Amino acid sequence: MNKDTLNTIFFFVGLILLQIVVLNHINFLGYINPFLYILFIFYYPIKKINFQLIFLSFFLGLSIDIFSNSGGINAAATLFIAFIRIPVLKSVMGKREIDYSITNIHKLPYGKVFVYIIILTFIHHFIVFGLEYFKWNDFGIIISKTLLTSVFTIILIMISYTFIARKK
Numbered sequence: 001m002n003k004d005t006l007n008t009i010f011f012f013v014g015l016i017l018l019q020i021v022v023l024n025h026i027n028f029l030g031y032i033n034p035f036l037y038i039l040f041i042f043y044y045p046i047k048k049i050n051f052q053l054i055f056l057s058f059f060l061g062l063s064i065d066i067f068s069n070s071g072g073i074n075a076a077a078t079l080f081i082a083f084i085r086i087p088v089l090k091s092v093m094g095k096r097e098i099d100y101s102i103t104n105i106h107k108l109p110y111g112k113v114f115v116y117i118i119i120l121t122f123i124h125h126f127i128v129f130g131l132e133y134f135k136w137n138d139f140g141i142i143i144s145k146t147l148l149t150s151v152f153t154i155i156l157i158m159i160s161y162t163f164i165a166r167k168k
Helices: 003-021 036-043 050-068 073-093 110-133 136-167
Strands: none
Touching: 003 036, 003 050, 036 050, 036 073, 036 110, 036 136, 050 073, 073 110, 110 136
16 A cells, blocks of 8 residues: 555545544534535545545445434435536636646645535535435525535635645
8 A cells, every 4th residue: 555545544534533523513503514524525636536536435425324324315415526526626627628637636726626615515515405304395494504504614624725735
């Protein structure tokens, strides 16, 4: 195993533990719970094989579902954003093809990274809450929880991004 593989494993397991042990027990204002575990999908190297990301994203979401007793909604949401990650990145970058020499998001402009994170976070949260409530009568609750939880999650992700970017 090389250093990158070990770092990926530690980051993966660390995010799962952080989400399960700490963040799942935070209920800001009674119902806002940050989902920092999706940070793994954002930081997974762009040039890596997409199948690996799809598999790891499903396993990441499934791990959160097992410990949160949420019935697969996190697995579905993480799988979906892992699948659309490259098309969203292409649309944010304004290019038809991504320069695969860019190995991670730290080499991208900060503003574009922020937009990329916002888009995928809102999509992830909308899927999670949409599957959780799954009724048209609760559409207002789905939107409000998506917006509030996304803002809280994006703040935590950008703080993490800043600390990780300084380290590199």
